Amino acid sequence: MVKKGDMFYAWTSDAELAKRAECGGAVTTLLKYALENNIVDAVLAVRKGADLYDAVPTIITDPKELDQTAGSLHCGTMLLSKLVKNYLGGANNFRLAMTVKGCDAMGLYELAKRQQVNLDNVLMIGVNCGGSVSPVTARKMIADKFEVDPDTVHKEEIDKGQFIIEYEGGHKGISIDDLEEEGYGRRPNCRRCKMKIPRQADLACGNWGVIGDKAGKATFVEVCSEKGANLLKAAVDAGVLKTEAPNPKGIVIRGKVEGAMFKLADKWRKRDFEALGDGRERLAKIVTETSRCIKCYACIEQCPICYCVECSTKKPYLVEPGTLPVPFMFHLIRFAHIADSCVNCGQCEENCPMEIPNSLFMHAQQCELEQMFGHVPGVDMELPLLALVEEKDERARLAATGSDQIFDIFK
Ligand code: FAD
Ligand code: SF4
Ligand code: SF4
Ligand code: SF4
Ligand code: SF4
16 A cells, blocks of 8 residues: 555666656656556646757657656756646646646646646646756856857756766766856756755655665655555556665655755855845845836746736736836736745746846745745645735724734835
8 A cells, every 4th residue: 555655766667768767767657657547638748859958848648758758857947837727728627647846836736726727637746856957057057167068968967966967078067056156057046945845746756865776767756645646556556667665774865955955945045035135225126126127028927826817017007008117016016916925936037038036036025924924835725824814804903003014115
């Protein structure tokens, strides 16, 4: 019997798939098993596009095509959850299995809270995530720091704190810490991210903790739900997936690595948020940076929290149309509507043509709101605090305290 909380080393029985896969092919095997056995109608995963820096989200209904999606693309910075809402009808009418990084899983939960995705129809195979690197940064970093032509690289990986490349003629690794001190490395939001093992998925799979003869050849799987337990058991019973108990030392190492990643994320949060300053100083910085905005709506389009058919930022009485710089109200509306639920996925920054650090601003606010009210977005179906406030009670509370503000950013 397999149950929530169980842990395994797992790998595929398919020798060809094992060659293509990142760490033994358990993830692809589980997705394939689910599709072949009518547990789901389709799979959403990621495959290599034009080159290593081009990660393409792919919907697959023929199990034979799944092998194309094996392997980890660390320059794949897209968010899969919003695609489920925008292009797959929120998985309302069919059953979908998908690979999810921490931010993908968090985005799915936030969309589900807003009735934009039907989680009952989604099977989430989580992958641990140390971070992803923007394709533009990766190319520049490989040319400048590794002194290698990015087009000759055929494999990249992040292992033991290094960004490692294999290219025609050799391989090289440089410490991620050193790269990040010089402005390269992972995306800024990834440096601050603490969703390293996505336990809100049905299974959480990764290489941390796989030691001994299975290192690099198996994935460490943590069972996180009954749905995940059933899938894993069925795939093992069918003989397509092999498992063994994890090495106890590996479990300890996995815990230590996760702890070290949390500390690193705390370091980056402190650094990034302190650099923003406090109160008026912070507000002034945000106003200045956002004054470059051209109101292209890319941030709203990509954000997993933005789902409204009638977006307030498009109402002329709130944001005057056709004016540059764009009135600050545009950004205030987003801060007010989203900050409590921001999952720090980085999409609003990554896709901003004016290179405004939107996700830094939003994440800084989310962390403060989390400290004040204890609501953690993206981990479960708990509704954000503001959704739970009864207007009459809240007005009475504010009147009794003599304030009209829940928190005072102008102090
Ligand atoms: P495979 O059978 O090779 O399947 C890999 C799956 O990942 C496929 O479904 C593929 O579509 C999907 N995928 C590939 N790239 C992306 C992407 N960018 N976004 C979403 N899905 C993607 N594990 C750790 O223990 N520590 C880490 O620090 C770590 N960092 C990772 C960072 C990234 C960006 C990714 C994608 C994965 C990371 N992993 C990490 C997980 C690890 O690399 C393996 O994916 C995992 O061990 C499963 O191995 P496998 O052989 O079973 O997967
Ligand atoms: Fe991974 Fe977190 Fe970055 Fe998402 S935000 S890619 S989960 S490190
Ligand atoms: Fe403005 Fe950037 Fe958002 Fe476009 S993506 S609306 S430029 S903040
Ligand atoms: Fe992601 Fe930005 Fe939306 Fe936060 S505000 S969830 S970082 S797109
Ligand atoms: Fe909805 Fe506000 Fe996002 Fe517009 S900015 S889509 S109104 S949450």
